[in-house]
Amino acid sequence: MNRIFDTSLRTLIGFAVLLILTRLIGKKQLGQLTFFTYITGIAMGNIAGDMVVHRDIKVIDGVVALSIWALLTIILELISLKSSKARTLLDGEPSIIIKRGVIMQKELASQRLNIDDLTMLLRNNNIFSIQDVDYAILEPNGQLSVLRKPILESVTKKDMQIQPDNRIYLPxxxxxxxxxxxxxxxxxxxxxxxxxxxxxxxxxxxxxxxxxxxxxxxxxxxxxxxxxx
Missing domain, CATH: 3.30.240.20 (bsu07140 like domains)
Structure with missing residues (x-):
């Protein structure tokens, strides 16, 4: 009976501390999941889980470890708000995978992507042919942002046979x-x-x-x- 009570108490404490700390860290954990925030979430979950199931770990030790990890994460996020170099180090930079309709093979290889990965990401953007793409940018969170060719950006232009203006620059x-x-x-x-x-x-x-x-x-x-x- 004492064992069940102890496990329940540890679970409640771990749940409460984890909830408070993740709220303090902010919504970026879910809204802009990058490699760093992904690892942070896994690490904090593991610390809370170990605190619950391993009785040789004191509850206070688990709470301290979670608090320090969350504090370090908040400090790094504050630094990244002030420094573009820190943002690049923590989150990485967007990578142009398709430029003016041409697949950038070297960039594709550097991102450890193959053509099947690329076509899958395009299909997730409701694009089923690479020739429809003007630019494709791989974001730090792994999502693909796609800019269609000007003639395909609006159905009305193509249907009405209106020649679209050429795009001078990529925003x-x-x-x-x-x-x-x-x-x-x-x-x-x-x-x-x-x-x-x-x-x-x-x-x-x-x-x-x-x-x-x-x-x-x-x-x-x-x-x-x-x-x-």
Whole structure:
């Protein structure tokens, strides 16, 4: 009887602590499941499970271990909010798998994907032919974001035989958290002078005044002001 009571008490404590800590960590655990958050969830679950079933582990030791793990996770997440390099280290970067209708074989291989994996991911996006794809981007959480070819983006254009406008650019981040993404600017064959001119026309004197800026497919710049200044 005491054994059942002890197991029940351990289970209740483990459940309560795990619930509180996962709420503190935030919704990213479920909403944006990356490799790091996936490992974090498994580790915390294992610690809670061991605390429940292994009586040689004191309850207080299990609670402390869970709390420290959750605290380290929160600290890393806070660091990643302030540092793009930390975000890249923890979550990875999106990878372009298909570019302008061409499969990027080297990138596909570096992501440990084969053509069957790619076609399966495309089918999950209701695309059954690679020739319908203009861009396909593998996100850090393993999901595939797909941009169809312009003529297939809207059924009305094809049905009415309206020639679509050519896409000049793939929508690309230029400024993130008030910092210039130089790599993206270089890949787009654009320079700092062009960016300064665009910002000046929009009423901004400095990159630091911008929280987020994204180059649109038509060449225009979407700008979100930094409200924390």
């Amino acid at each position: 690309t981040e230029i400024i993130v958290d008030g910092k210039l993404v130089e790599k993206n600017l270089k890949e787009l064959n654009l320079n700092n002078e062009w960016l300064k001119q665009q910002l000046k026309q929009a009423g901004f004197n400095s990159i630091k005044e911008v929280f987020f800026a994204e180059l649109q497919s038509d060449g225009s710049l979407y700008i979100s002001k930094n409200e924390l200044l």
